[in-house]
Amino acid sequence: MEILLYVVGIVFMLIGLGVSIGLHEIGHLVPAKLFGVRVGQYMIGFGPRIWSRRFGETEYGFKALPVGGFISMSGMYPASDGTPVRGLFASLVQDARAANDETIADGAEERVFFRLPVWKRIIVMLGGPLMNLLLAVVIFTVLASGIGLQQGTTTIAGVTECVLPAGTTQTECEPGDPSSPAAKAGVLPGDVLVSIDGSAVSDFAQATAIIQAAPDETLDMVVSRDGEDVRLSITPIAAERELTDAGGQPLLDADGERVVAEVGYVGMSAQMGLIRQPIGTGAEMAGENVVRVAELIVQLPVKLWNVGSSLVTGADRDPDGPLSVVGVGRLAGEVAATDAPVLNRFVVLLSLLGSLNIALFVFNLIPLLPLDGGHILVALWDGVRRMWAKMLGRPAPAPVDATRLVPLTIVVAVLLIGMGALLMIADVVNPVDLLGG
Known part of the structure; x- marks a missing residue:
């Protein structure tokens, strides 16, 4: 099953790449045709031709190597005037001119790319x-x-029982450790945040911003518990904490170090979920x-x-x-x-x-x-x-x-x-x- 899923992922990306290349070339094709340029080919891929069909003056098709695409427009460059080319790369320049001249079809000399306004x-x-x-x-x-981005939701996943210093290796509360503001306030896992300090919150990032901005201030908080609104009072403490973004990832400074600041802290975490933006x-x-x-x-x-x-x-x-x-x-x-x-x-x-x-x-x-x-x-x-x-x-x-x-x-x-x-x-x-x- 794992191998099948692996193949599905590769196929998904190959199809996505093909669509991306195809749309890229359509971005060239449509304005070229609107401006009257003769387009001989529209191809996705390079190398041997797999399939093609001509509609009007343009051949549309797929080639074996899905690493790019192209459209062939008449007269990408001015037609050569027959003047000999000299220099180390003369033959290369002459070959390029000859290939360009071949794209200029009889009767369509005015429908060339290089004659378009800039x-x-x-x-x-x-x-x-x-x-x-x-x-x-x-x-x-x-x-x-x-779909939404992975962010903290308003549902509380856990409540820290005590306050641990920033950077400590301690993982469990010990006797004498101060209780966290969330534990003191009676916040429980499964509570759904409704509002903090009178402001409705729709995700955990909003709640965090209000709390971090109010150290040592008592805030009114409303949570939904078992279908009923419960009013709580919570007082964030001032604590040094690593700042995070809306997705819960650490914020980094210019040197790549985690940003630490003194902010309001209550000791509760959120369940992660897809939040629509x-x-x-x-x-x-x-x-x-x-x-x-x-x-x-x-x-x-x-x-x-x-x-x-x-x-x-x-x-x-x-x-x-x-x-x-x-x-x-x-x-x-x-x-x-x-x-x-x-x-x-x-x-x-x-x-x-x-x-x-x-x-x-x-x-x-x-x-x-x-x-x-x-x-x-x-x-x-x-x-x-x-x-x-x-x-x-x-x-x-x-x-x-x-x-x-x-x-x-x-x-x-x-x-x-x-x-x-x-x-x-x-x-x-x-x-x-x-x-x-």
Whole structure:
């Protein structure tokens, strides 16, 4: 059964990845067609063709390797004028020009990408990453507002009998230890918090905020017990405690150390559950993920070095480091096979898929060819040249011939392939352990 669940997790992520890639390419396809560009192919995957069918002038299909996708637009670059190309990479540039010329069909010379206004070219190339961002926002919104995030509920799970000093190794109350405010007040496990200090509470985080802000102040508290409201009086003591977020995780400072502060403390804990969040929480989660992925990309050379080092030494991988498709699939399988409620496993899988789409969004915006960000940069440079010529009263310059950047494009492509190969090998030989297995 565990093996079956493992496979289900991998299949779920592969389907999710395929949908994400497909929507990314639709983000390019739709505006390209709306702007009149001839699109010859829409493909999900690379390598040998598995299936395809032509509708109108466009061939739609799937290829064997589900690691990306593409659409083939006519005239991504200006048609070659027959001028010989000289230099070390002349043959590569000439081959790129010849391949580009083949996409310009007879009778459709005006329906080429490079003739579009700059703003339209940017929309076409930005459409793919934006589709991934939109999908991520939808996924995180379903998670946060539809299913809910794992947080402390208003149901009391336990009451501490006494107050123990922060950082102590003592686990049990001893004679002479002061009773906790919750125990003094008569709070019982199973009580459901209704209000504190006159404010209704809908989750434990709200209750904690009120209590922490009121050390040595007596608060009125209403709990529901056996279907009846019971009024209690509770006085939080001032105590040094490690601060936690809404999910119950420790707050860390800039140095990664747990934050300790003197706050109100009563000595009660909550049952954990899925709490639905406001509708804008999904967008906030997506934004936070964008920042994290952007930071990861900035640190990518160091992160990749660490991956290679751990591959050689066998040291534990950085849980915040990059993963390949193999690593994501492996992690999805492990999540699906864990001994946890089905809904909790589904939440984690959806979260992984949302994070994957954020990674696709940010990574594709890197301003290097052959990534979408590289094409956007070329379009912007073309626009700057045209604007400058107009300001000086000169004729509009010829469109930027990005085939001259083929050598750089090949270098970037080789680096991307090398990075993918390194991560795949590492994810097989020395995978990231996020589940403590």
